[in-house]
Amino acid sequence: MQESAAFTPQFAAASITGILWLIPALPIVASGVIALLKQPRRKPAAALAIGALSISLLLSLIAFVHVVTGWARGAVVREFVNFTWFRFGSSTVDLGWVLDPLAAVMLVMVSFVGLLIFIYSVGYMAHDENFTRFFCFMSLFAGAMLGVVISNSLLLLFMCWEIVGLTSYLLIGFWYQKPSAVAAAKKAFVTTRVGDVFFLLGIVWLFSQTGTLLFYNHGVGSLEGLALVNLLSQHAGLGLSAAGAIALLIFAGAVGKSGQLPLHVWLPDAMEGPTPVSALIHAATMVAAGVFLVARVYPLMSIGAAPHGTTAALTVVTWVGACTAVFAALIAVAQNDIKRILAYSTISQLGYMMAGLGLGGVAVGIFHLITHAFFKALLFLGAGSVIHGCHDEQDIRRMGGLRADMPFTFLTYAIGMLALCGFPLVFSGFWSKDGILEAAHHSTAIKGPFYLLLFGALLTAFYMTRQVCYAFFGHWRGGSPTHESPKVMTLPLAILAFFAIALGFIGTPAWPWFHAFLENRAVAFDFHGFAEPGLGLLMLTSSVVVFIGLGIGWWLYGDKSPKPEAPDALEKSAPWLWTPLRDRLYVDEIYGATVIAFYTWWARVADWLDRRIWGGIVAFVACLFSLWARFNRFLDVHWVDGGFDKTCEELSSGGGLLSRVEGGRVQNYLRILAAAIVALAAILLWSSRP
Amino acid sequence: MSPIFYILAVLTIGGGLAAVLLKNLVHAALATTVAFAGLALLYLQLDAQFAGFAQILVYIGAVAILIVFAILLTRGSDLPKDGVFSRTWAVGLVIAAAVFAVLAWAVLQSVRAVPQQAAVPAVTVHDIGNALVGRYVLPLEIVGLLLTAATIGAVIVAMHEKERAK
């Protein structure tokens, strides 16, 4: 994606790129206004947040159309506005925003999904007493996320990135009266911070090497030819060029944010937050920010690759993604919390996106990101509807039979589930996942990820079938009866379900509109796209894999409605496999035994040092001083006091004298003021006499 | 020095003196108005027409009226029983005299250092308007804010407490 002469018609550049900053600014301003509202104002808060985001969506659509028309005319649309934030010495720190296909697609996705989830939240949070605060944080999040998307400067991106992290922390801990929510919020914050430290290191390194943090700036930005060639020629050790090393550091930030191995531990716990938060932040948008970041710095990642080859950075991205995809899918098989299953599924799908980026380039990864954002938001909102209907029950073993009680939720949830599984031909997940598998299959350099990803697809189909069987089939095993959710919640479900199907058709092999759009090539509708050698076989393989997964799931769990206390079907047949999976492969325990244990030990050592060594020294010094003080006291009592008492008497009588000046009379003060001025002026004049 | 200047100076100083010395407060307020008018004419003498007319509008038109209102509202027109001057008036007089002495000394000392003659500046109201909305736009807005705040503050301070309690 090397940039050629940028196509910027003056009128268009002035119209939409110039006001692109409004898109993130509006929700942020709305959030500020909501924060200033008097607290129990529900309707204005929701109206402000939804209104601001609607305008953002409108502007995003205008920007999108602008990019598409430019692209249709065969030009590369990459318009940016840069400005200097501050300068020190000879270097400047520049910020700016950019409008290119990647940003346009993400803008529309984030604001659209965000808007639907806002609307849904009105229903879901209707009974919460902190309704206003919720919309304040959500709006701030939406603004910051849109800011990440349009940033043309790594620094601006990092700032928005951190605001996004902050709102994530605030929203996970939204129900702060629950200790588990507080712990989860802290965990999320600290874990992502680990990745962000590396990210910041990467930023600083990039700045010191290239002197700019702008992505695109008429050929001198950090992602453009000159800087990249320069970075490639620097050696950073371990056989990496500076470009590769910086790319890996930035990728570490993405690992933290997108919950990739080994920093995925925070994401399942993040489900402590309200369900719309899980849908918006921890499924559809924020966690995708990591994937977006990798896509944004893709030139940095891929520089130095031979044609059809790969680089060290991309190889790492691919392997991390593929391993995460399988790892998280395995854990998801043995979870019982409806949201936790979806959380692990999210981690797994993010792994797919990363692998897609590493193997097939920006378009493959981002296409899966977009489709996933829709169907995963759909699944989460569906799960929220289920939880809402089941009176805050989240354990799928205590549900069942919801197919009859909540028919609409069941229908949409099934669409989302089939999209996630990659059910052939109709659902969007099939096409985007197939693109990744195809890219993995074509990759000549590394073969392993293909089989991992294929296995992951099998697992995905299996655990989603298990979840749906538990929740929607069989008979109701919970307490009080369920009810369907209100219209304000089901409407977003319907819209998302529509897109979960429809989006697939812009990225089929026959009409790869999306890929062409992101990669700036022409596109034509051509059924011969399916006739590419090996493609049919591949599609068949992946379909068969999905059907196997669905089949095993149905065979083990279908319509059986086991008792909540009874062991799981899989547990009965293979307990040796079940136990480690249920305990999430002991990752938290491993961290507990290593990192946290080390910190505890280190804190103990520090405590011991404090108490014994430093405490001893302090006590010794204190003892010396106390001796000295005794001596002084002796002197004081017998020598000094006499004189001091006299001084005190003098002082108090002097104070009495001075208090007469403070007579409470305005004119006295004025008089003293004037006299002082006369004195000062006289001194000044006298001393400056010629 | 032109005779006009002398006449205006005498008018201004006389007005000021009368304002300070007259026993009846209403008379004193009227004398103040005379002093303000004298000053306005002095501004005109200095070719500062805009400032002169602003002086007339603000001081004679508003401040003087305000003072008269305040006198009427506080029944200040009744002569006090124990004299109009403060008990320690002598000290005040001495200090005022000292201030004048120092100022006059400073002026006379620097008479030679400053230009005593200058060409008539060609400044129109148009220029002043441009300057007000150009270079001085921020002070202008701040003054606007200050005036608003002062208006509200004066109303609140002077408002009847009983009405406030309602």
Added chain:
Amino acid sequence: MGATTPLAGYLLVAALLFAIGLAGALVRRNAILVLIGIELMLNAANLNLIAFWRFGPHPELLTGMMFAIFSIAVAAAEAAVGLGLVIAIHRHTNSTDLDKMNRMKG
């Protein structure tokens, strides 16, 4: 026209007016007259500003003139608040005599 009068004349008039205003503020008992005295002092300062503007090296920059105009505006605000305070105090103590107001005595 005014150019025939030297700067020092205006400055002396201003100084005298200032001293008179100060004397009024210092010797009168009535709070309103103290305020009048302060207004006179402010006006004397304005006269200084205008005189310096007129005889200064760059009258076209309008610095002194602007200073005086803003000073007039601020003085108007000050008069409004000051007289409001006098009325409020009068309502509390039924007097405007400053010699009787020493509740802030230290």
